[in-house]
Every structure is written in structure tokens, then in C-alpha cells.
Amino acid sequence: MLQNFKAISLSYKKAPLDIRELIALDEISCRQFLQTLKDFIQASDILVLSTCNRTEVYYNADTDYSTEIVKLLGITKGISNISQYLDYFTILNEHSDAVQHLYEVSMGLESQVVGDMQISNQVKQAYQWAADNETAGPFLHRLMHSIFFTNKRVVQETAFRDGAASTSYAAIELIEELTADIADPKILVVGLGEIGADVCRNLKDNTSFKNVKITNRTLAKAQLLADECGMEVLPFEQIVQGLKEADVVISSVARETPFFTKEMIARLNVLSYKFFIDLSVPRSVEPEVESIPGVLLYNIDTIQNKASEALQQRIASIPKVKAIIAESIDAFQDWTKEMMVSPTINKLKNALEAIRQEEMARYMKKLGPEEAKRLDSVTKSMMQKIIKLPVLQLKAACKRGEAETLMDVLNDLFDLEKQSAEAGSENK
Secondary structure, rough: OOOOEEEEEEEEOOOHHHHHHHHOOOHHHHHHHHHHHHHOOOOOOOEEOOOOOOEEEEEEOOOOOOOHHHHHHHHOOOOHHHHHHHHOOEEOOHHHHHHHHHHHHHHHOOOOOOOHHHHHHHHHHHHHHHHHHHOOOHHHHHHHHHHHHHHHHHHHHOOOOOOOHHHHHHHHHHHHHHHHOOOEEEEEEOOHHHHHHHHHHHOOOOOOEEEEEEEEEOHHHHHHHHHHOOOOEHHHHHHHHHHOOOOEEEEOOOOOOOOHHHHHOOOOOOOOOEEEEEEOOOOOEOHHHHHHEEEEEEOHHHHHOOOHHHHHHHHHHHHHHHHHHHHHHHHHHHHHHHHHHHHHHHHHHHHHHHHHHHHHHHOOOOOOHHHHHHHEEEEEEHHHHHHHHHHHHHHHHHOOHHHHHHHHHHHHHHHHHHHHHHHHHOOO
């Protein structure tokens, strides 16, 4: 199972927003989907990652379950004809390709806004859900901790995460362009998920925007962020008045269907320009609102990599980031190879310990407590020294790709399969 890591990915690179929002999973759906996969596919590790840019499943199995995973995703989302979207998915059945992809996604190399800092937390969250649902085995635990350590190195050793070139910051740059001719533009932020909260923090740091209101169904959450950012809270029941006053409406409302509909916005009687920036997936603003005179809509796909010094620094850092990833993958692959010989090492240790115990039993009755203790200590030390060289040789053979031959030799020399079977029968 150690060399059978696979992935199936639907991302912005192949799938337009209307497909991504159809298939996107919130936390409840992710957890439900993890449990469904656990019940229906034979995999030792399963990770489900769903963001505004991608929905992906990583799993460790001998069999290619990509078709079954898509069908189960359709059941989770209530999409009866999901097979028609198969061409939008990318399937990675090679172990090294899937591992490489997860590293690159986790570092932000695959993000729409390269180096997006949000993806790191989203991957950690996905890992936590896998751990909670008991779909993370030793392989995935080790892989994720290797990724987190790699991320730390990227932050410390490169400029890849410097500046504020994130999706939320790209939204701020867009607002600056849209309101360049508006004195003291009025901004309303609706919904305070991760992106919405980040937008507020970036707005706080931008001296061009003094008139910002935030609203959320949960008043306490809005008040907490407002206190942090020095902004005004608009009670959610007064949202219509807030919409009428706002020049720019930033929406990151989390729901399956659009919150802002054409009918709702039409009733506002827009007299000048009103800009809607929809950061939600699924979309929270109906595309048809643009048919209303004066209303302009920008969704997550229109917030592209905007020219900025921070972004250019990140792009320049990509070769260094890839070099760090390559080093981490090499170290991780060494560990996976060593895991392949771990059962043989344990069998060898058990075989030698059985011999030691058998010989000890022959002499223990003739020895006093102190002598028995010294004999136990001496024989344990001898056994550790005897086994040290074969273990080192096995690990070295792993790196050369020659472990199987040495494992066969050790199995034959010490009859490890028989020893293991006998130990198993004794434990029953």
C-alpha cells in the first residue's frame, strides 16, 4: 500500500466556475463524503480537499477508484448525471504524480493567485477532517507532516509568501480600480467566511477605504471582526438599506444557491454604478444581475493574478520553492521505502528475541536475581549489536532499490515467515 497513492482532481485549470460550484463541498458534505468513501472503497488513506478553485480526493489503494469516486461524489451532491462531467477531472494514478501534486497544491503553486496563503490552512483543515473520520493512516500522517514542514521552509527561505498577493488582496486591487473615480467609496462586505474575513483585514490596511460596513447572519461574529478591523457592523436585517447605499458589495456567503438574485437587486432601483464582487463557490450572486442597468458583477474567476510587486516576487521564487519540494519528496520517499522493510526488521527482531528468551530460560533457574539481571542486560545488548548491521544494510538497500533481495535472504536465513506464523499462533 505504500506506493499506490492516487488522486482525482477537478480544478479551475479544466473546469469553469459553473462546474466547480456544482461539485464544491462544504465542511458537512466533506465529512459525509469521507465517510462514504471509507465505506465503499478499499483505501488505507483518504483525503478530501474542496476550495473555491478545486475539489480533490487523494487515496492510497491498489485499485483505480476514480470512476467510483466521481459516482459517490454525485450521490453526496445529489447529482444523478455526474458522469457527464468526467472530462473535467484529472486522474493521477501514478504514486509520484499524486504526491507531487499534493505538495504543489499545498504550497500554493497550483492556486489561481500563485502562493495564495489560504490554501495552507485549507489543506490543514482537510487533514483534520480525515483524522477525525479515521481515514488517515501512517502514510498520510507522515506525508501531511512532511508537507507542513515544507511549507515552513518555503515561508522561511523564500519570498514566495511575501506581500499580500492572495485572492482577497486581488479583490482589493480590483476595488481600487473600480472606485478610482469615486470619492470615499462605500463598501459592504456580506458573509464572513475565511475569504470575507481576509478581505476585511486587507481593507483595514488600505487607507483609501474608510467607509466599510460588514454584515453577517451571526451578529457576534460580525462584531468580533468589526472590533478587530475598526469597522461598522450593519445588522443583517438592515441589509437592503446597506445594499442601496453601497458602491461595492463583496459577497462571500456560503450557501448552495445564490443569495443575491436578479429580483432582489432590481428592487434597489440602482441610479448609478453598483459593483458586486462574488467570492463564493457556489456563487452567491446570480449572474443575471448584470442585466440590470448600472450593475456590474465580478466573480472568483475574474479576480486573476493582478500585476503587483508581491506577485512578481512570488513568481521569481517558484524555482526555489520547487527545489525545496523536491528535497522534501526525496526525504519522504526514503521513509516510504524504509516502511517497506519495517515488517522484515520487526520479524528479525522477534526471531532473535525468541532465541534469546529460549536460551535465557535454560539458565535463569540456576542464577540469583542480580546475576539474572546482568545476564538479561548483556544478552539484550548483544542482540542489539547483532541486528544493527542488517538493519542499516536494509535501509541502504532501500535507497538503492535493492531491498527485496536482502529481505529474501534474511527471510531464508532466519526462516522469518515460520517464526512469524508461530508467534501469531501463540498470541491467539
